[in-house]
Amino acid sequence: MIGFWQGLSLLLLAAAGFGCLYHIIAAQLVRSFAQRQPVPPSARPPVSVMKPLCGAEPGMAENLSSCVAQDYPDFQLVFGVAQPDDGALAEVAKLPTDRVEITTVVDPTPHGRNLKVGNLLNMWPHVRHDLIVIADSDIRVGPAYLDHVVAPFEDAKVGVVTCLYVGRPVEGLWSALGALGVNHGFLPSALVARAIGRKDGCFGATMAVRRGVLEHAGGLAALSDSLADDWVLGNLVRKQGLHIELAARPVDIMVHEDDFQTLLAHEIRWARTIAAVDRPSYQASLVTQPVALAMMAAAVGGGSMISLIGVVVACLSRLWAVRAQEAALGLPRAGLGLLGLREFLSFVVYVVASCGRTVIWRGRRFVVRRDGTLDLAEGSIP
Template sequence: MITIWQGLSLLLIALAAAGCLFQVASALLVHRFQRAPKPAPAARPPVSVMKPLCGAEPGMAENLESCLRQDYPQFQMVFGVADAADPALKVVEALPRDLPGVEIETVADATRHGLNLKVGNLLNMWPKVRHDLIVVADSDIRVGPHYLDDLAAPFADPKVGVVTCLYVGRPVPGLWSALGAMGINHGFLPGAVLARAIGRKDGCFGATMAVRRSVLEKGGGLQALSPVLADDWVLGRMARDQGLEIALAARPVDITVHEPDLKALLDHEIRWGRTIAAVDRASYMASVITQPVALALLAVLAGGGWLPSLAALGLAALCRLWAVRVEERALGLPPAGFGRLALREILSFVVYVVACGGRTVVWRGRRFAVRADGTLDQVEGSQT
């Protein structure tokens, strides 16, 4: 006779089995995505690339220069800071100015626009933006010379309003940065690829977003993004509300992952989790299915070491390891050690549980509460 606890263990085993199917499918889809043909753009219109900056991050010079060295006929790069003393400006000043086809503009303006400081920076840069195809790109991405072609190509389809990029985490040296990159490469990226494969195409990722000027202006402009933390999600919704699609660029970009300590890593990932939960709580809650090892471990605990749950834990661990190795080969990553893989699994589940249980986030030293619509309230007493 099966006890209540064994019944709970069986339920968790079933969820872990579903999670294993998720891991297998997503790993194979990452492999397929990386090997898919890379279409050339039918047209190469002038592009304005907006780069909001805040501080001199590790690898910033190389990251910014990679965006300048494009095999693209004409584009504008607009850098923006909120403080004229920001050390990022010295990095920008040292960039090469003799590259063909590129025009560089720099804006230093402390004017505040809402609580989202990144969007406030973009609003201050906006008067310098000249072209009708606009790219908003984070400062920590590193790209190849095909980057702007990859963004321009999907716009050949008039149904496309926004193009976004997946990204691969490339850590600076250190344990916490490595764990942060693993969360991206074996959590975010495979999940995003699988979501699109099953027909969910509402993902818009803030590392790089390209949009037609007409779509942005019809949706309310950058001002519509200023009160929210998930500005990428709002930009994607802006296109969808106009009956347009969000397309995915053919290649991911690299993102530099710098997490100096455990607190920084947890603050960052809990902010991501709570932001997603704020705008789509049902999907975030359901994402527990992506963690078969944690579910199988809970099954072991519920069943008191019941043999079926122990077998499920072993199979879940093997499945997860296989999926990680497939993703590492597809993305050109070095294999992670078993200890780091185990620690990453623990951290992922802790972040999931904590993110489900609250709405406050820490962002650039300030604490906010994220409302159900994604807008922000600054928590009283936090740094301004």
């Protein structure tokens, strides 16, 4: 008769086996996505690109310049900051204005708990066109970026176009760990979700929407108290019977983490955002960590031969998936030590994010409600 601990070990090994299969499938999906050939749009309507800014982050000059250098005939760039002494303004001032209309908004007026959305609301009166792209300041794009985003709108049933993103570390260990989490955690999982029919992923790095669709959803004000403003926008659009579509190419997101504390706070905020909008799926995502599951199986099983074999198989399958994704996305090969540290950190983030609802965002502490909206935590400065 199998004892409790032996039974638990076998159960964990079975979960690790599912995790290995998940990563093999995910790697194949990344390969297929990377091989997609973009279809250029037959029409290129005017576009307004909204970029909320907060501080002069590393690489900002190159990030903003890449948005200016679009091979697109008619687009407007609208930048917004809350304070006149924001360092991002100096970077915006350096941008050439001979080939694109640039509007800069400085407005501290608050709107709800989500500071990014509040910034967007202040920018909104200056948006001129009916096709709107909301893009984060830390993305770096190619000259066909707007073409890739506009093309899916030729299908009238598409309500939002969003972009996957590839992490590019700016410098240092912590940035490298953050980028690994994006490239071998977020990106593959988003593709797996779509492959199994979960097409509700809307990602804040880039969200494109028609003005009429956004206004019918309640406008930007409908997002002003939500931590997961991207998910809420996608959900409001889907309620109109419209779809969320992926652009043919991902964008680069420049990952800069000063220290371990900053990295951990960011990743816990992202994880608790996901858990807030879909906690059962988040908790089930433990199966995507086969190395941790196999090691737990070995621990509770007393280091049995089958559990140790399970650890080896989990490590090798995870490594194979990472190498396949690196090759597909044109990424440099990460060292084994760095990958091991990333696996450990991912498990820590999962456990911590599962055990609370508090997040730190731009120096303020919030509590995430079950509906994904934000409350200032006690003692936080409003």
